[in-house]
Amino acid sequence: MKPLVVYVAMAADLIHPGHINILKIARELADTLEAKEGVKGEVVLGLLTDKAIASYKRLPYMNYTQRYEVISHLKEVDRVIPQDSLSYENNIRALQPRYVVHGDDWKSGAQSKTRQNVIDTLHELGCGELIEPNYTVGISSTQLNLDARAIGISTNARLSLLRRLINAKTPLRICETHSAISALIAQNSFIEVDGKKLEFDGFWSSSLTDSTSRGKPDIEAVELTSRLNTINEIFEVTSKPLIYDADTGGKLEHFVFSVRSLERTGVSAVIIEDKTGLKKNSLLGNEVEQTQEDIEVFCEKIKAGKNAQITSEFMIIARIESLILEKGQEDALKRAFAYIEAGADGIMIHSRQKTPNEVLAFMKAFRIRDSKTPVIVVPTSFNEITAKELGEAGVNVVIYANHLLRASFIAMKEVVEGILRYDRSKEIETKCMSVKEILSLIPGTI
Ligand code: SPV
Ligand code: MG
Numbered sequence: 001m002k003p004l005v006v007y008v009a010m011a012a013d014l015i016h017p018g019h020i021n022i023l024k025i026a027r028e029l030a031d032t033l034e035a036k037e038g039v040k041g042e043v044v045l046g047l048l049t050d051k052a053i054a055s056y057k058r059l060p061y062m063n064y065t066q067r068y069e070v071i072s073h074l075k076e077v078d079r080v081i082p083q084d085s086l087s088y089e090n091n092i093r094a095l096q097p098r099y100v101v102h103g104d105d106w107k108s109g110a111q112s113k114t115r116q117n118v119i120d121t122l123h124e125l126g127c128g129e130l131i132e133p134n135y136t137v138g139i140s141s142t143q144l145n146l147d148a149r150a151i152g153i154s155t156n157a158r159l160s161l162l163r164r165l166i167n168a169k170t171p172l173r174i175c176e177t178h179s180a181i182s183a184l185i186a187q188n189s190f191i192e193v194d195g196k197k198l199e200f201d202g203f204w205s206s207s208l209t210d211s212t213s214r215g216k217p218d219i220e221a222v223e224l225t226s227r228l229n230t231i232n233e234i235f236e237v238t239s240k241p242l243i244y245d246a247d248t249g250g251k252l253e254h255f256v257f258s259v260r261s262l263e264r265t266g267v268s269a270v271i272i273e274d275k276t277g278l279k280k281n282s283l284l285g286n287e288v289e290q291t292q293e294d295i296e297v298f299c300e301k302i303k304a305g306k307n308a309q310i311t312s313e314f315m316i317i318a319r320i321e322s323l324i325l326e327k328g329q330e331d332a333l334k335r336a337f338a339y340i341e342a343g344a345d346g347i348m349i350h351s352r353q354k355t356p357n358e359v360l361a362f363m364k365a366f367r368i369r370d371s372k373t374p375v376i377v378v379p380t381s382f383n384e385i386t387a388k389e390l391g392e393a394g395v396n397v398v399i400y401a402n403h404l405l406r407a408s409f410i411a412m413k414e415v416v417e418g419i420l421r422y423d424r425s426k427e428i429e430t431k432c433m434s435v436k437e438i439l440s441l442i443p444g445t446i
Contacts, residue, residue: 003042006030007097009083011048012071013060014144018103018136023076025133026101030078033098045071046083046091054168056086056110056196061148061157063164086114092121098128105135110195153239155266160313161241162268165201166346166374171391172201174243174399178209182404183234202241202268205231208281209405210245218281220247224258228265241268243317243376243399247279248272248293252301256308259316269315270305271348271376274298274335282324283352283380292325295335299342306343315345317376323351323358332362337369346374346396356382360393367394 006026010019023043030041049064060067064082072080083091088100100122106115115130122128165172177183183203190199210227211218231242244262249255249272262270273282276293284290298318305316318339322332336347349366351359359377366375374396379385387398411431418428439445 001039003040003078004030004033004037005095005097006033006041006043006099006101007046007088007091007095008043008101009046009048009088009091010071011053011060011141012045012067013053013062014141014148015070016136016139016141016144018139018141020074020076021136022101022103022133023074025131026099027076029099029101029131042078043076044095044097045077045080046088047071047080048086049082049084050164050168052083052085054165058145058197058199059161059164059168086111088114088118089121092118093125096125096127097122099131100128101131101133103135104132107132113195149239152236155264156311156313158235158239158241158266159263159268159311162202162243162315163313165241166396169201171387171395172397173387174202174204174397175200176206176209176399176401176404177203177234177242178206178213178405179230180233180237182408183238186404187238187240200240202243203234203238204399204401205234205242205244205267206401206405207245207247209402213405218279220250220279224261228261231265231267235266243267243269243271243397246270246272248275249301249305252304255301256304259305259308259314260310263309263311263314268313269317269345271317271319272301272305273319273348273350274321274339282321282350285324285352286326290321290325292321292327295338298335299338302339302342302344315374316343317346317348317374318342318344319348319350319376321350323349323353323362329358329362329365333365336366340370340373344373346376348376348378350378352381354381356385356390359390363393363395 006029008022008026012019026043030043034041047064047068050059053060068080071077081091092100100118102115106112118130122130175186177186186200186203190197192198205227207220208218210230211222214222216222234242244267246258249258255272259270274293275290277291280288280290302316302318309316320332320335322328322335332349339347349359349362356379359382363375375394376397376399377390377395378399378401379390380401390398415428415431418431419425
């Protein structure tokens with residue numbers, strides 16, 4: 001006889017008494033069924049996968065395997081299965097549960113659609129009913145998340161976040177940050193679309209904006225140590241992963257030390273571009289002298305970096321400059337496959353065209369031969385295409401590479417000129433955050 005199933009779905013990241021209350025009720029229901037019908041009553045826990053969770057909010061602190069380990073040892077739970085989407089439908093159809101149990105807090109708000117689908121599916125199958133115990137007041141995952149965020153994140157947990165995110169959702173949206181305050185803005189800003197929270201997934205440490213914010217040209221003139229200081233300041237107040245723009249990576253012999261330093265700091269990935277000689281910003285293209293590195297030489301640098309890294313999660317991403325330097329698609333593709341063969345964990349294809357056409361053409365040809373390797377793009381000049389559209393074309397990570405610095409530059413210039421023009425600050429006050437706001441912006445100021 002098939003067991004009589006009581007189904008509960010959870011992310012089960014930070015387990016609290018509210019979860020235990022639901023599981024106890026599910027256990028009681030299963031035991032009562034068993035006593036009444038003489039058939040085993042089974043509590044099946046549908047554990048939301050990282051992908052399911054990332055479809056509506058930030059990734060859980062623990063990955064699926066870790067959460068599985070915790071939840072499968074709770075005595076109320078008989079069996080744990082994955083629930084791969086927010087919707088319960090597939091698992092309900094497969095299990096035909098007698099009861100589905102969920103706290104009554106989902107009657108309104110973002111989860112109400114999921115709830116309705118549970119009711120409709122149970123009704124259609126005629127197998128069971130939805131039980132909705134009172135929500136446990138006084139404790140919530142949201143509050144625990146806020147508390148955990150205030151404590152911070154460990155170096156390793158942050159480092160491994162990028163790979164987890166790439167596996168869980170497409171595309172990731174990454175925002176340039178050049179200081180702790182710009183990172184705080186990038187980390188904490190969000191919008192809500194269809195009940196889902198849309199926010200940036202991580203940070204880009206840009207060579208262009210790290211140089212510009214120090215008043216230096218983007219020619220590898222700012223030392224790693226100086227840039228790492230900024231990253232440490234960013235990491236002190238945030239919890240999202242960071243991708244580091246290492247320009248050419250410098251000499252192979254130096255690159256291996258950079259990899260170690262970045263890893264030690266908790267950076268998730270480094271991108272190195274296949275140029276040699278004095279590096280100039282890619283968006284200048286052939287207007288300035290720029291030389292692409294020999295394929296084999298660049299492959300050696302990738303291999304040396306891979307051998308130097310200590311963790312398995314750190315990513316070395318090879319950036320292809322063929323389209324920037326008008327060498328054509330063939331060259332770009334040839335390099336992509338050679339770099340992946342050399343051990344690159346991903347590629348970045350760059351372009352300075354006004355339209356995304358050449359990047360999309362590259363993606364099409366690349367994805368025919370390689371469906372897995374993560375691809376990163378930086379749509380600074382081809383800015384009409386949305387991240388969603390790039391994701392649909394097979395791009396995994398979209399980097400908005402310089403926008404926060406560019407925005408602050410314009411705002412600051414307007415304000416300094418305004419003060420000079422009016423010889424006082426009254427007229428530009430509306431362009432500035434109020435002193436009261438700035439005093440309450442950072443916890444601990446007051
Ligand atoms: C950067 O942000 O420094 C980059 C991207 O490398 S780009 O400026 O487009 O070359
Ligand atoms: Mg750069």
